[in-house]
Amino acid sequence: MRDPRLRISATILLSAGAFISTPGAILALLWWLLFTPRLKAVPSPRVLLGVVLMITITALVSEVTGGLGLEYLVRMLPILLIAAWAYSDRQESELLDVSVWLMGKRIGFDIGLTAEMGLQSLQLVGNDLAQVRQAMAIKGIPFTVRSVVPVAMNIVVNQLRRTEEAAKLLTVRGYTAGGEINPRFETTGQDIFLTSIALLTFFTSFLAF
């Protein structure tokens, strides 16, 4: 999808649809199967697999203890897959563009900038983690549950340092609040079609609730 406004809308509609009811979750999964490159669109299959595993364990525990674990799993799976697709399909600065388009050049710019910086940090965390794992391999320290604390400490400290540098940079450049940006979007027929199906999924899910 080329228009980020419609992609984000479709993501929200499908996620909400999947969360509201099980038929909605099945429809959202079908949407993902039919209209996305499926597993090719997953940015990090290992990370996704880890998250799916965590949710599966939670669901199983819930099911065994008398909760609705299976239903929870069916609802969460399409939400995760659609989030992975939306993340891999995004383009640089589009959150800033959409935010400014939606909320204007002051609050919209601030929220968009924060969102962009958050996503950038997410990418950097992946790199940090890979580097820390290499450093631990060099020291001969196995990457186990016991190493979570030093690894997390390393990543948090690096993130805080980068945040401080970004804040200084914004201050030096004279940033106080808001900013000037004129976003432009290209909407295709496919964008409108896919968003309409997502809207239909949401309403069907809402009616089935």
Next chain:
Amino acid sequence: MRLEADIEVGRGDFRLSCQVAFGRGVHLISGPIGSGKSTMASALASLIGYEGRITKEGIGSATMSLQFPEYHVTAASVRDEVLSWGLDPRDVIGRAGLEGREDTDPFKLSRGQLKRLNLTCMLSLEPDLLLLDEPFSSLDCRVKALICESIEAREGITLVFTHERSVLPRVDTISHIEDGVLEHHGAVPDAIYRWRSPPPYLRRTLDADVLPKNIRLEDCMEALCATRG
């Protein structure tokens, strides 16, 4: 002692290849920023995947210093950080210039201090194969010179991946990475002629039709003085 590599490394669309052999001594691998020096160093240290073959003869121990020293930190104090390398803090901390900072959090050191601490630890380990990724970044000229002395004094194979242009150690061979290929220029001093990006002082020496014995500033000054009487 010998390290031979005939490998290709991929990083997204970027491909990097090398066909090279390193014996005992100090080997410089230069290249511009983003040319793939860190990737190649990680591959040669077998820290990332690669296609092809790396052969290590007579190499019993190997270690690598990452470009950013923060990633190496696993302990909450300088003393424990040295201990995490299996070293005696009493020996290392003084040589790293950190006397009295034993209880300091490594993250509270400046990047230069942390870099020096890491390099001192790695050099103290005396591994057969030592890969140094940008060892001179964040260091002042005095400490760079000290690190150069320690590198020169080593017994095993030392690979120095750097784009440093002012303070360099005495080296045995020169290689250069550019456009996805590691090009081996051979042994010094002949390799100096083939080196694509020598530092400015070395370029000026070569422009004066003088070939120094090695790549350090002292070597160039000595060669120029000898020529001019």
